[in-house]
Amino acid sequence: MIKVEHLTKYYGDFLAVDDLSFEIDEGHVYGFLGPNGAGKSTTMNIMIGCLSATSGRVSIGGFDIFEDPDNAKRLIGYLPEQPPLYMNETPVEYLRFVGEAKGLHGEELNSQIEGVIRQVRIEEVKGRRISALSKGYRQRVGIAQALLGSPKVIILDEPTVGLDPLQIIEIRDLIRQLGRDHTVILSSHILSEVQAICEKILIIAHGRLVAFDEPDQLERSLLGTSEISFTTDAPPERVRSILSGVPHVFDVKVSQPEKGLVHARMQTNAKDIYDTSREVFFAFAKRDIALLELNLKKASLEDIFIELTEGSASTVQTEATVPAAESEANEQ
Template sequence: MLQVEHLTRRYGPVTAVDDLSFEISEVGVYGFLGPNGAGKSTTMNIMTGCLSATAGTVKISGYDIYDQPREAKRRIGYLPEQPSLYLGETPEEYLRFVGEAKGLRGETLRQQMEAVIEETGIGEMRSRRIDALSKGYRQRVGIAQALLGQPELVILDEPTVGLDPLQILDIRALIAALGKTRTVFISSHILSEVQTMCSKILIIARGKLVAFDTPERLEEQLSSPGEITVAADTGADAARALVAELPGAASVTVSEEGAGSCRLTVTAGGDDLYALSREIFRAFAASGSTLSELRVKKATLEDIFLELTEGGESA
């Protein structure tokens, strides 16, 4: 479906995309994560033929985006970060133009226009000028044009940016539905959004791919699976002694919180944080100390993102 090999893009002395390689061959929603300026939009622009690469290749269903652009682009639907809309036209006029440019004619064009209008829920707005539509509807019109021609690969650059919470939920539901039948490649810097929608995540930092896996497996790869916070009515030394003896505890940090009470942060040595939390509870109960708080904090996608993008390690 999508093959990116050794993709590099330089702007003078700055390397925006640095030897990027990955392959996507199944349908689903793929998240493209990275901090601002990591090279997400540049990569997407190269993948859609809007920008040239300094080196490397992009193939869509086996067709090279530069050597066979017409064949490759027929298989792509693209929504740029700022939707490319002719504001003086109605969604219907706009979709007709995009459909015709994609080679659709007559009844096929009419049917596909109706299908994407239905799919993106812009039926009521089809005859209004685009400049009179809300940002959410404009985004939907942009997605509708990307779906014309039944592309195998739909590339959406920050599809929910600037939308209100309700519109975000709508667009997320739409993308999740699209991902059931097509390969949808979305970029975002909203981690929760990617976690809820995507079956696989690509993380890019400083133009390099640093991770490409499912959210669950990325969590497993994290050096620290999480930590347990404990607040107890006992002395700091006694609390440390109780927890340090437990086999699952890798490290313990204790701070005194007034007379006869303390707070501990326990890092787990193994994967099962909940087993360690039960052990901590039993240890304090057996010693007769009162626990006022016992909280398990698992590693989130945010931790993974920070560890990978700040560490800059290679996938």
């Protein structure tokens, strides 16, 4: 559905996007991650045709965004971080304006307005001024305008910023529903959100693609160590002896925080932390030693993000070469 080939973007002497290439298939929810200044917003603005590229190619559904922008843009619905709403209008009035701008007229326009209003569930507020709506409802109106024209691709930039917890849950549910009929690209700084919603994740750092895979695959292939800890009443030396025979366990730390109890903490680089925890459990059970408490701490998407984005810094140009104000302006 979307093909990005050798995309490069310079702002003066600063390289914001560095020979970026990836393909996005139809019918999935993709997470697009990157630290501030990574080139994420620049890439998205090029993909939707709002920004030119220094070199490279972007095609949407087979249409080149630079050479055939009209056909390419018809396939895209876009919600920027700040929804472009007209506060003095009602959702119906605003959606009619957007629909006409997209070339919709007459019965087709009326039908699509009714359809997107139902889809984002704003029927009860469709006649109120947008200025009187909560931020959650305004965000829904913004998503509704992105859906007009029946685009195949929906691009959402930070769609839950500033929402309360209940509104965030509602928008996440809506995004999952959109993923059934559209290709959705979700940009977010909330890593848990991306992990909860997205089927595949792209991570860029310093303008380069550093990871592109399913969340579980990223976890298995890129994470370093996870942690296992437990409490027992066995002597410390006995605990160390038993753990020495458990595979994939290292950096064992044993302490005696209170009389009669021993706390052990260890690292594991096994692909499946549950297999290792099972080994630990049965190693003690075979010796009739009880584990009074067993805890697992799996490395998270945040760990992946930090490892990949910090690890790439030594091999590529950093934004330290550009004044901070200029770097911020470039990402707008």
